[in-house]
Amino acid sequence: MKSLPDTRSLPAALSPALTLLLATATGLAVASIYYVQPLLGLLSEQFGVGGATIGLLPTLTQLGYGAAILLLSPLGDRFDRRRIIVAKSAALVAALAFAALAPGFGALCLASVVIGLTATLAQDLVPAAATLAPEAERGKRVGQVMTGLLLGILLSRVAAGSLAALAGWRAVYASAAVAVALLIPLLWRSLPRFVPAASGGYGALLASMAGLWMKHAPLRRAALAQGLLSVAFSAFWSTLALVLAGPEFGQGSAVAGAFGLAGAAGALAAPLAGGIADRRGPQAVIRVGALLVLAAFAVQALAPASLWLMVGVAVVFDLGVQAALVSHQSVIYSLDPASRSRLNAVLVSSMFVGMASGAALGSVLLASLGWRAVPALGAAAALGALVVARRR
Incomplete structure (x- = not known):
């Protein structure tokens, strides 16, 4: 290409x-x-x-x-x-x-x-x-x-x-x-x-994405780290309604829908994270974002059941996931200005795989091990993302 x-x-x-x-x-x-x-x-x-x-x-x-x-x-x-x-x-x-x-x-x-x-x-x-x-x-x-x-x-x-x-x-x-x-x-x-x-041609355009993957190590790290964070993100949101309806919380669908507002609070910090990435470099923001996700899910997995704690977890881990995503996009968009659409396609595809995997794994763990297994999965995925982000 x-x-x-x-x-x-x-x-x-x-x-x-x-x-x-x-x-x-x-x-x-x-x-x-x-x-x-x-x-x-x-x-x-x-x-x-x-x-x-x-x-x-x-x-x-x-x-x-x-x-x-x-x-x-x-x-x-x-x-x-x-x-x-x-x-x-x-x-x-x-x-x-x-x-x-x-x-x-x-x-x-x-x-x-x-x-x-x-x-x-x-x-x-x-x-x-x-x-x-x-x-x-x-x-x-x-x-x-x-x-x-x-x-x-x-x-x-x-x-x-x-x-x-x-x-x-x-x-x-x-x-x-x-x-x-x-x-x-x-x-x-x-x-x-x-x-x-x-x-x-179109075929060469699609094939070139494999070349971009092989050429750019930062793209591979960004795709893998954000894919792991997407596992955590999706595992929480895809099982939330069932967890809230369970005996520990006893809440209906209206409460589950209102959790979207808690997630939105974290999402609103995305421009702030982007600005920090511009000034101090995206890698530091990515590591902080992964740490926030890890900490939020670790607390949820270990602390007593609490609806308000889950709200706080949703705000903190959404903030971490979105801060990492904006910073990862800053990284990949600087690699090759002529290939930004393809670079973005690779990153988002990895997120799609991560979200699909998180939804599937979260549902299986919830059914077999109970609701605390879901934040344990999120913490493990975030730890994996942190390890990837620290590699050079």
Whole structure:
């Protein structure tokens, strides 16, 4: 894969208004893959299918998202990123609108796949922000956009559940479609044209990701460390509702949904972590982030059961995970400016594998060993990430 000279004609700085627009678009894009989770009960009743079958909807959405990370996100290095962003936005609007109008379960399954594919718009917006940001402020600016992504993940379930209770599940998808549609003209008008940074065919573009993996040791460390932190992140969030419903806590789904607000508190610190990474270097922030995750889960595994302690754990470990993620992105985006979309695809793919593994392992451990095994898994994964982060 041949890299072209960087001949972009871009603004000298990423303005606060454009940063806010990118953060908002990123949050709305990634939220699209999580809206379905609190709607599963309503959808099961609507279409008359059982729990195992209705679980296909989030599964298909996640599979579509994971496939598109590898197959579509690298296109940002080969084509004008602005056109890709606008095209994916329009396709996401169409998929959400189709979901809102889905006449049957099969149609909603199809819509779920396409929503997952097009929601990777978020992974085009973050590299765009990294390209537009001044080098001295890249970590801070990427952190601000990542705050939008993280809030989209954490608050989407709360928003979808509340709106569905008032207006039904179709209103969730319809409102999401309208929100993304309103951003399309703003994105087209505000984003500059990105001259492609790489040449060659699609196959060579995909194959080059293996070359980037072999070439850049910092990319391998970032992918492995963040993947391990994602194991901890996903193990907690994927088992939270079941843990809270258990005899130790006896709480319902409303409390589980409200935990998203606790996670959002940690996510809001992402720009601060990015700014520290700019000033003092990302490696120190990565190590501190992994230590926070390790400490939070170790305390939860050993301390007496307490709802308020779990809230504190959610704030602290989310802060650690997001600080490490923003810093890892700062590291990989500096490796090869012409390959930022592919570098991001490798990092996010490792996170996807970590989250899938964390969800599976967390569920098995919860069922076989009890709820304290989940934070023990999180602590072990964080320790592994810390070891990787300390390697040179």
